[in-house]
Amino acid sequence: MSLKSLDPRITREGLPEEPDNTPVENIHHWTTFEVFHQTKKGDRHIHVGSVHAPNHEMAYILAKEQFARRADCVSLWIVKTSDVYQTNYRDEDMYENNQEKMYREAGGYKVMERINKYRKEHSK
Amino acid sequence: MYGGGYIFEETKNGERTVEDPKRLEDFEARIQAGEKIEPMDWMPAEYRKQLIRMIEQHAHSEIIGALPEGTWITRAPGFRRKLALMAKVQDEVGHAQLLYSAAETLGKPREMMINDLITGKSKYSNVFNYPAVTWADTAVIAWLIDAGAIINQVANSKGSYGPYCRALERICMEESFHLKYGHDNVVFLATGTPKQREMVQDALNRWWKPIMHFFGPSDKISVHTETLMRWKVKMASNDDMRQKFLDMYVPKIWELGLSIPDQKLKKNEDTGIWDYTEPDWEEFKRVINGDGPCNKERLAVRRRAEEKGEWVRKALMRNAEEYTIPLS
Ligand SMILES: [Fe+2]
């Protein structure tokens, strides 16, 4: 006996009536790709997620379907996940600003004091 | 759709991993401060385990949830409805993909999750073990089950795990179309011919029980979730979400002149809390453990799809490419 469904197409599949608990083949994994999406020309590409695919072309097809079927999009970038070099949040402190490096900041340059002093001395 | 009524695993005291107290304290302080936890961050083993379980169940629910509605695509009344239903079903499958990726960042590969779904090892939302008998059932599902899912997902999108929150943000945007589409379908039938009204009333009668089950067992009997709530894995209690749902949607059902098959359903004006007949949680358990009207069909259909696609996946396989965990 095969499984009877309200949907005739499912009934026609002749599915077994009893549950089958044998594992499905899952040794082979496609690799993953990261997807970057650009909403309109001139904007930046923004990371929106990832897809599983065997190669860049398939990754592109799946990414287009997943991330560009609704929102405006003019371009996608596809990058193999393993090609992304990432830093660890454990090392977050290496991005902290060094307060002694004010020479790197606009605020590290204060000229008005000198100008005012100069003008005072030469305005007699 | 379709997060809701997650079954969290009960951890016996002896099994719990003992965590470094200092790290645990820092971790909890970050969550308290509203920070998001990212894949490479330290996290307690229990946090990882329960999150995988929850996000995976959510992903499975999207995939299986596409089946009862998907079955009506070929029989949708009219071209526009057919297009809309196809778009909705495609969204749901897309949600599953986003969620599988989020779960993968925690270390469980997607193929393994799919295997656990098909072999019945992991669960999905119980409501999809019930059939969509007529077109009106799809209308009720798209409106009210998606409405329930939105309540759950909006709450969860404020949780602590970054990849899950980001996936949910995107999902919630699409769900608002599902809700509108479903409401439109219900209103069309409810304001139509007597036959159409009868159809939608019947569907509502059939679906009320699964809808009340949707948010999971009453807080009185469900697994203790204080830790999960402190870790912002679970964001609202089952009963609170159910109350919110009743508050938002019962008036909208009644305004269409439809009736809800529960004599006790009534808002207590003093407390603002809805009274209702306690759902049959024994039935809920029985169905989720395999004994519902459609469990077998759902898994058999999913297995057949997996088997039919196997040669394509294999043909495209490049053995040199090794699987990498997605970034976020
Ligand atoms: Fe939905």
Ligand SMILES: [Fe+2]
């Ligand atoms: Fe969904």
